[in-house]
Amino acid sequence: MSDFVLRDVRLVPLRGDPAPAEPVDVRVADGHVTEVGPSLAVGGAEVRAEGRWLVPGLWDQHVHLGQWALASLRLDLTGTRSVEEALARVSTRLAELPDVPIVGWGHRSAGWDRQPTVRELDEVSGIRPVVLISGDGHHAWINTVALRGLRLPERDGVVSESEWFKVYPRLAEVVGADGTSPDAYLHTMQQAAAKGVTGLVDLEFDQGVRDWPEREAAGAELLRVRVGAYVDTLDDFLRAGVPTGASLPGCGPLVTMGPLKVISDGSLNTRTAWCCSEYSRGGGTGAPNITSEGLRNVMEAGNRHHLEVAIHAIGDAAVEQALKEFEATGARGSIEHAQLISREDSRTMARLGVRASVQPAHLLDDRDLTESFWPDRTDRCFALRWLHDDGVELALGSDAPVSPLDPWLAIAAAVHRSADDRDPWHPEQSLTPAEALGASTDGRGTVAPGHPADLALLDADPLAPGSSLEQATALRSMHVAATWVAGSLVHSEL
Numbered sequence: 001m002s003d004f005v006l007r008d009v010r011l012v013p014l015r016g017d018p019a020p021a022e023p024v025d026v027r028v029a030d031g032h033v034t035e036v037g038p039s040l041a042v043g044g045a046e047v048r049a050e051g052r053w054l055v056p057g058l059w060d061q062h063v064h065l066g067q068w069a070l071a072s073l074r075l076d077l078t079g080t081r082s083v084e085e086a087l088a089r090v091s092t093r094l095a096e097l098p099d100v101p102i103v104g105w106g107h108r109s110a111g112w113d114r115q116p117t118v119r120e121l122d123e124v125s126g127i128r129p130v131v132l133i134s135g136d137g138h139h140a141w142i143n144t145v146a147l148r149g150l151r152l153p154e155r156d157g158v159v160s161e162s163e164w165f166k167v168y169p170r171l172a173e174v175v176g177a178d179g180t181s182p183d184a185y186l187h188t189m190q191q192a193a194a195k196g197v198t199g200l201v202d203l204e205f206d207q208g209v210r211d212w213p214e215r216e217a218a219g220a221e222l223l224r225v226r227v228g229a230y231v232d233t234l235d236d237f238l239r240a241g242v243p244t245g246a247s248l249p250g251c252g253p254l255v256t257m258g259p260l261k262v263i264s265d266g267s268l269n270t271r272t273a274w275c276c277s278e279y280s281r282g283g284g285t286g287a288p289n290i291t292s293e294g295l296r297n298v299m300e301a302g303n304r305h306h307l308e309v310a311i312h313a314i315g316d317a318a319v320e321q322a323l324k325e326f327e328a329t330g331a332r333g334s335i336e337h338a339q340l341i342s343r344e345d346s347r348t349m350a351r352l353g354v355r356a357s358v359q360p361a362h363l364l365d366d367r368d369l370t371e372s373f374w375p376d377r378t379d380r381c382f383a384l385r386w387l388h389d390d391g392v393e394l395a396l397g398s399d400a401p402v403s404p405l406d407p408w409l410a411i412a413a414a415v416h417r418s419a420d421d422r423d424p425w426h427p428e429q430s431l432t433p434a435e436a437l438g439a440s441t442d443g444r445g446t447v448a449p450g451h452p453a454d455l456a457l458l459d460a461d462p463l464a465p466g467s468s469l470e471q472a473t474a475l476r477s478m479h480v481a482a483t484w485v486a487g488s489l490v491h492s493e494l
């Protein structure tokens with residue numbers, strides 16, 4: 001943690017808070033913003049922002065961090081045009097993460113001018129297991145250490161077709177289950193920090209109350225993390241006796257107790273999201289995963305132990321059920337996803353003060369599926385405009401690895417509801433850039449004295465005018481020059 005003055009920043013006006021028209025200086029002391037104004041007196045270090053834009057640090061309110069660490073650790077080999085190019089990416093990764101085996105994916109060597117050899121992969125990788133899976137999944141380029149680990153005959157060419165298919169399920173034996181080491185978590189959080197993220201809600205399954213303290217002690221300490229508990233490990237968390245918002249025992253100040261998570265219905269994909277009316281072509285209505293009584297018990301337990309609840313509800317029947325129990329128990333917390341709602345649900349959420357934790361990037365992926373499964377109700381999907389206008393607190397997230405841990409992608413999807421050259425999907429439900437960004441700052445508006453010094457410094461104005469397409473394109477490629485958590489620099493390209 002350090003004290004400094006950030007010189008010459010433009011404050012981005014958010015959540016209805018005013019912002020000065022001209023660039024100002026921002027003083028950070030003891031992990032907080034203490035002063036904002038023109039030409040602040042010198043004192044401590046200075047950071048020259050040169051007119052860049054300053055926003056509160058971004059939050060991803062729904063992440064499965066272990067799964068995301070695992071997925072994002074796969075070395076991306078798509079687009080490589082030669083053996084040399086693929087080897088260069090392997091070398092870079094080896095230098096970045098010296099203790100983690102490498103699983104790569106996505107090369108298309110059929111188009112290369114020559115085929116890869118094990119000898120040259122050995123030369124760059126040495127004793128570290130490396131398995132590079134081709135983009136079509138039909139072969140793997142495996143180094144000698146990994147070949148031995150997989151009990152395959154040594155060779156100089158790739159392992160392909162049935163020999164490869166047989167060995168694939170045993171991959172974990174050499175590369176470990178484990179992109180989930182503290183190192184992998186730290187690397188993943190560094191990537192998030194580079195996008196301006198300062199906090200996230202980790203809703204990974206099967207988390208024990210000791211997981212984060214151990215991880216943090218081993219060096220995975222960078223961003224604010226709220227740790228969610230599920231009913232199966234709830235007793236351990238209850239024994240630890242921490243209310244939502246308190247530091248998790250054994251952790252530093254950044255890692256705190258999050259909500260109690262319940263999965264109350266299924267998903268659109270599998271047609272298990274619980275709806276008030278049938279899916280198309282007699283597909284049934286989906287079904288609840290939990291009875292109203294079960295849900296009520298969980299919410300009452302949450303109340304007793306001062307825990308917020310996070311209720312996964314995708315279909316409108318599940319949303320309705322959750323809201324009924326929020327009302328009956330007075331529980332505090334959020335509905336996760338709220339993918340299909342009625343206007344009445346939106347108003348009820350506002351009245352009860354239930355947060356909507358939504359993942360706008362999913363609408364890009366689910367657009368076509370929704371048109372085929374729910375053709376009669378597409379106007380009520382990802383109804384961000386209703387929620388915003390009715391006064392519901394919106395909290396954007398990714399549900400990574402379902403969509404990438406990238407708040408700019410979520411913000412852009414909320415602004416322009418299309419990922420291709422089609423017109424936006426139900427643009428009447430879109431948000432403005434200011435609204436979407438304001439839903440990504442964990443409730444904080446324009447940077448002001450008293451805020452924690454969780455800050456992101458942007459190279460461009462996130463609220464620059466333009467068509468929704470122009471705005472979304474700019475938002476998706478937003479460059480973050482620096483990120484601070486509690487006054488500590490966690491990412492810098494200044």
Ligand SMILES: [Zn+2]
Pocket residue numbers: 062063064203399
């Ligand atoms: Zn999730």
